[in-house]
Amino acid sequence: MTSSLLWVALCLLLPSPFRAFKPLFSLDGESLTHRQITVRAVLRKTAEACQSLATAEGRGFSLTIDDSLTVTKVQSACSSDGSALLSFTAFHTAVAKLYFSNALVDVAMALSEKHHFDDEAFSGGRDVITSGVSAVKESVKAQRFLSGRLVLGWVCHTLQDFYSHSNWVELGNRVPYTTLIRPDLPLTNLADPSTPTCRNCVAGNCNDNILSEVLQQGLLTSGYFNLLFSAKPAGKCSHGGSFDQTSGQDAVGGINKDDVGASHGHMHQVAAEVAVAATTELLEDIRAFAGDRGFLRLMGLSQSSVLCFVIDTTGSMKDDIAEAKRVSFSIIDSKRGSQQEPSAYILVPFNDPGFGPLLTTTDADIFKQKINELQAKGGGDIPELCLSGLQVLALTGAPPSSEIFVVRDAPAKDAALKSTVPALIESTKSVVTFMLTDNLRSSRRRRRDTVGGTSNRLPESDAQLYRDLARASGGQAIEVTKAELPQATSVIQDASGNAxxxxxxxxxxxxxxxxxxxxxxxxxxxxxxxxxxxxxxxxxxxxxxxxxxxxxxxxxxxxxxxxxxxxxxxxxxxxxxxxxxxxxxxxxxxxxxxxxxSFNFIYSFVEAANPGAHGDFSLKEGRPLSGANASLLVTVTGSDTATVSEVSLVDASGSREVNGTLRSLGEGSFLVTLADVPEGEFVVRLRGEDSAPSRSQTGGGFQRQASTQVKTSSFSVTAVSNSTVLEPGSTVSLRFTVTAANGTSGTFAVRATNDRGFVSASPATVTMTTGGTAEGTVTLTAPASTASGTDITVTIEMENTGTSDTNYAVLQLSVVTKITDFTPPQCQAVTVSASNCPVVCSHGDAIWELSANVTDGNGTGVDRVTLRLGNGTLNTSTATGAGGENVTVVSYTAPCCSDAVELVVIDRAGNVGRCAASIGKAVTATTLAITSAPGANVTGSPVVAITSSGGRCASLSLGLGLGVAFCLLLGGLL
CATH class of the missing domain: 2.60.120.380 (Jelly Rolls)
Structure with missing residues (x-):
């Protein structure tokens, strides 16, 4: 085993040495965590996107955007129909995915200095951020929003760590370092590797341990960290804390601001607030790329669930397909244009010998067309590839917590997946309902049935497989004749309801x-x-x-x-x-x-990690351990006034309940600790009171239950990847560790599958000694032809061959083509005409016009130009410039009273540029303003301002920073 793998194994075995803002919880009540920083930024930017949409649609938006925002407040304000019944669980779940992915970096990348901006690894840290942002944009383009969220969480962790681990705020900065998300700008004023940066802390007080010459010269540095060794360059700052072995060497102490008790804890609040602003800035770049609606989908803000069908298309399914068409068309037609219209439509056909392709669309007419094109044909023997379609496409292609309907009449040919599918069901918390019909008219089955004639029912073993899967997910196995199917599909109508x-x-x-x-x-x-x-x-x-x-x-x-x-x-x-x-x-x-x-809850199992340093928790992978203690993070959704009085694990047989001890974390979240997990299968149940006046007057007691059944195991499985992103044609290594509980030992079978059918390799078995661990590696290769933006779900299952006990880990990866173009597109004004506009605005027919050329230099080319501000008319066309370059010609016309415009220009690499102009200020002379954001490097000739002849100045300027109200800018990034 290599030394690096030994280090990783050590990190997986030891409590996680968190060296960042606390990942999830701040039990001291004063420190801000990665979770809180991320949530604040997400809610601010989501509210701004909703406000922008409301303005464009002429609707009001009455929400103050500040630090008091909650998921409930934001989603309620974003709803265009105040009377609609809203479900808040999808938004809560998406936000949770972000902060759990954020926290995972402290486990998966515990020894990577670039992922934490330690050891002055500024270039590597910025590469992590910019390559991650490119991956998020590719996922958005491919409408694979879950994988986009997971990568975004990783990116946010590294970005936020910069403000805790570097001396950026000690240098007096109170705004983000924009250069970290702008790879086209140089990293400047970095401390030389041989330059001392700190002095020894005195009597444990590190408040002024950064050398004065470093502060005076504005040199950027960060603390060194090492879990095992104390060596570091002489005179360099350390991260600090009990796990950092370098902090005992010259210079003794540290500079991290991870919490109020850290070496530079006196600067914690400042660092956290700047980290919030930096995360908001990064989200704004992604929002500009995705557009407001695309950004809201990335954030999981949808008013309704998806409609997902997995349909057998073999020859016996003609009537079933016709009924699926009827019920889906009925749902679409009855809900079109309302808040209850499905947020997306998913269709997965399967047959023999194939399944797919997956259709995911937000366009109801496209879904209608595709389901209308389904024909019952093919097959050849009884079993079909039902579980493959369910696993490979539906469970990994649909959003978490989706309702999935499987319509079929045959056994599963791929029953070997009967352990993989439950793992994905538990991981995604999706509900699967099977519509099982008989097959009286199947001549192909009649020909093949040589024992005792035909049957109108599935074999009992196959029917039981579907019942077990439905029960595990919280769905149902509905067994009917084909004639009865139209009556049974009322369940699908019910499930398409809101909230x-x-x-x-x-x-x-x-x-x-x-x-x-x-x-x-x-x-x-x-x-x-x-x-x-x-x-x-x-x-x-x-x-x-x-x-x-x-x-x-x-x-x-x-x-x-x-x-x-x-x-x-x-x-x-x-x-x-x-x-x-x-x-x-x-x-x-x-x-x-x-x-x-609208009132519900979400939950995730978490496990204590490093109680000595931070007393914090991380997400628990796979199934919980039988008979062991456990912890859950429970969040109430749809109410800011609810109080939870009881969270219980209820044994699936009804024979036992285990009540947890609750600790409120604020904002509707509770940490639940349980002394004992029931062996076998159980569900999570929540009870409490809601103090809202509308409910407390009629009895505020409530009860909710999670649909998904959770199984326990006698061992745990942990898996990590050294990257969430891989390039087409490359191979990634996924390391896993099996840890026994209660003295378990033995041989464990390894099954590694992925939903893309990519080539992978893994050991067939691993063996552990009593009370020990076993380790292994799964390698996965993405074909060179893989489209950029493709996501992959890898499921690593382990089975104790002596007891048939199983557990699993699920990893999400993205395939992204390497980006080499990081230069934003450029805008050049051609003309601005406002000669018909009066000095004082008066509503009438007078208009002003803007003409500009947009180019991408030697980059990948302009992809699109969109209107971000202004209610005029935007048109684009293409032309060839004097040097042979491609030019996008922009023309914009607007009423004089709509005196400002902002355009967003996206190139094919995802770089974002902004162009803005205004005729809104009367001036006496032609003016030009150049504004730079922190870290920006403005070069080149500015655009010449054009003065109108109507007494109002059409001022065009170039800028690159936050707070520039109206400017024509080259590659600006707010």
Missing amino acids: LVTVLQVSRTPGKPENFTFTVDSSIQNLTVYITGGSLSFAMSSPTGVSQNSQTSGPLGTMETVGNLRRISLNSANQTGSWEIRIISTEPYTLKVIGQS
Whole structure:
């Protein structure tokens, strides 16, 4: 094993030596964490994008953009329909992906100086940022927003670390160092490698340990850090802290500002605020590239869920495909133009011998066209590639927590994936419902069935596989005849509703008579009960004591029975309070109670990491350990007034509950610690009170349950990659570690799969001794032909061959073509005409006009020009310049009272330039302003200003910085 791999293994075994802003939680109540810094920047920039859209659409936007923003406030303000029922879980989940990915850098890249701007690695750190930003933009272009978020989290960590680990704020700077996101600008005034930068701290006080000559000359430096060795260049600053072995050498001490107790903790708040501003600046660059709507999709701000179908297209599926068309068209047509219109449409066909391609679109008409083109044909034997389509495309292509519907009538030919698919279900928390139909008319099956004639049902083993997958995800396995399918698809109509929440979900295998209770709060609408199973009877009673038995309809609601499904739509009256359902059956059955409410929760398992240094946590991969303690981060969504009183792990068999101890982290988040995790399968349930006046007056008690069942394991799996991005044609190494619990030992089978079918290699097995660990590496090669922006989901499964116990780790990677063009496009004004505009604005027919040329020099070429500010008309055309270069000719016409315009120019490498002009100020002479942002290097000849003949000056200027209101700029980046 190489020395570098030994270091990595050591980092995975030891508590993580956090050397950055605390990743997730600040238990001292004073320090700002990477999570808080990221969330503040995301909410600010998201609110600004929504405000811009509202202005463009002529709508009001009444939200003050400051540090008091919450997810609930921002999404509510962004909604164009104040009366619509909103789900806040997608936005919360997307933001959580960002800060968990941010925190992962401290684990995966613990020994990389460039990922933390340690050891004066300024050039390497900037490369991490700029290459990462390019990858995010490629993911946005490919509409692979999840992978974009994960890379963005990594980038934000490195950017934020600069302000804690360098002396930028000690030099008196209170604005971001824009050069870090501008690779076309030089890194200047860096301390020479041989130049001393610090003196020894005195009696543990490091407040003034940076040498005065360093401060006077404005030299940029950062602290050195090493987990194992104390050597560093003489006289250099150290990071500091108990894990930094260099901090005991000359110069003794450190300069990090990670928290208020750090070596330079007196500067922590300043560094954190500048880190917020820098993260906001980086997000603004991505927003300019993506446009407001694309940026909001990247941030996960959608008002509704996706509509996702996985459909068998073999010859026996003609009727099923027709029904899928009918129900999807009905959903599209009934919700088009409303806030409940699906945010995206996903279609995954599968057959034999293939599956796909995946269709993801936001255009309902394109989805209609593609699903209308599906034809039932092909096949040749009974089993089809259902699980491949589900794993490779739907679970990795759909956003997390999606509702996925699988329509099929045959066994799975790829049942070997029956352990991989549950791992992805647990990882994505998506809900999978199977519509299983018989196949009475299948001549190909009739020809092949030589034992006992034809059957109109799937073999029991195959049907059970689908039931198990549905149960694990919180979905249902609905078994009907083809004639009954149109009645069963009401479940799909239900699931397309906005803001769905699960109040209760249980499964019993084998079945047994049992009473179930659940609490309904006043925020819930359209309460629906689903019961699936064979021979059973049930009885319900409402909070007011009204009862209803297993009948078609009754005083509590209307029941539909189709196949093995009973759907009870409850009446709207008298729902609030405690309900009871008694089910009597000896056969397996499931019970699910759902409704619509803006009030829900999300959760993630976390694990304590390095309690001695930071007392913080990191995201827990894979399945939790059986019988061990555990911690969860729980966040209430859709309410800023809710108080959680109970978070429990409920055993799937109903035999046991484990209640957690809660600690409020503020902003609706709670750290939940549990002394013991139930062995087997369990779900997470949350109860509490909401003090909002509208709910507390009618009883504020609420109950919510996560849909996904979580399994436990006797061992853990951790996997890391040295990069989240790889180039086409390159190979990446993914290192994994298996750690036993409770003395487990043995041989572990390794299964490494990816959703792109890329060539990979891994050991077939690894072996560990009692109480030890086992390690290995998975290599993955992206073909040279891989399109830039392609994302890859790698699942590494481990199975103890002696006990069949399994666990897994899931990694997300992006393939991005290396970017060499970092120069933004340039704008050159040709003419500005405002001769018809009066000195004092008066609304009328008078207009002003702007003409400009946009070029990209020797770069990749101009990709597009968009209007960011102004309500005039923008037109573009192409021409050839005097030197043979390609020129994009821009013409803009606007009413005189709309006296400012800002254009965003994007080249094909994703570089962003801004051009702005205004005729809004009357002046007496031609003027020209040149403004530089910190770190900017403005060169070249400025654009000549043009004065109108109407008494108003059309002032055109060149600028590159934040706060330039109206300018025509070359490659400006706000």
